[in-house]
Amino acid sequence: MAIRESTEQRLLDAADDLFFTRGIAATPIDAVIERAGVSAATLYRGFPSKEALVAAALERRHLEWIETWDAAIARAADDEERALAVFDALDDFRDRPIGSRWCAFLGTAAEYGDAPPEVAEAVRRDSDALRSRLRNLAAPLVAPRSRDDRRRPDDGTDHRASRLGDELLLLVTGDLAMRLREPGHRTDTARGIARVLIASAR
């Protein structure tokens, strides 16, 4: 019934590379089939539809991204560098052999006017993870909250941390989207802004 593990990996490799560099709509399913070296029947046995394949490729990519990011965080020496590690991770992730032109998740969100549920879910999960992780990384960097400021967002971080986290999220998102304007765009600008924001949040 199910397809072989190695076959699934080859299909996901092909899907990842083709969908997220050339675009989903622009990539015929035949191109994925050919790249993966499987037959159409095999693909449709493993994945009920093109959309399901997209969702599965996004899911795997999300896990790889979190791995890359965690590794960058682990290399960092202090709280500030841990927060800035997201930019190292972006550099690392972009330098991978197969990759998207900018961001697979934003790209998918952009392609679908309204995405099918499985795809929308994958995209939303990525944004949520980015936001909550950035807020947590921002927490140790902000000045301790004042006594008369009791507001807390849902995730338990105080509002200064969530603000800095959301600012970092905008920078990350901006850095990714800048790659659409200039393909060679690097993280220097976003990183520089982040340093200024961190300094001013202390």
Next chain:
Amino acid sequence: MAIRESTEQRLLDAADDLFFTRGIAATPIDAVIERAGVSAATLYRGFPSKEALVAAALERRHLEWIETWDAAIARAADDEERALAVFDALDDFRDRPIGSRWCAFLGTAAEYGDAPPEVAEAVRRDSDALRSRLRNLAAPLVAPRSRDDRRRPDDGTDHRASRLGDELLLLVTGDLAMRLREPGHRTDTARGIARVLIASAR
């Protein structure tokens, strides 16, 4: 031979709304035809191809965007507010009845793996205009250049102004792309960061 002015406008209205909200690939040419209330023959008399229609719609949108932005700049009271006016313009532009979910130019760049020349040109023109205008708006905000700093980028602004301009470009781009993550996203975050950057550039 040529098509009537009003017919052209109706076609561009339809193209703008459909292409940039639902996506270009996702919008069949028939949908544009129906919305505009013209026949296929008329469309193809006015525009040689779907891509040409895309490029023309982008061109018109670019002009409208610059108009909106200029109006926002004209309303501003001082140099700092003039630089921040781009965020007012983003708010104004987004509140228009027909609009894209995020940014027509970035969206088009994202859709085409490699865009046809006419489309690529329209997208590039938008990025270039954004960058050079933001650099110029940043110029009066930066500390006067020191004597031993003679570097100047091509556009004649000094490197501090171009840096601040490029930072603003990243914020604008990030604000636009954030609308993909949360549809209701507002410019507050980007604007706040911009203020911090301006303060620290003085």
Next chain:
DNA sequence: GTCTATAACCGGATAGAC
């Protein structure tokens, strides 16, 4: 002369049958 309506062509894409 500008437009509409209709329909047909053709490449390509999904999906499923064999």
Next chain:
DNA sequence: GTCTATCCGGTTATAGAC
């Protein structure tokens, strides 16, 4: 794994209405 039914999208041709 191949092959094919079916559909859909972009484009063009024809004929006629205002």
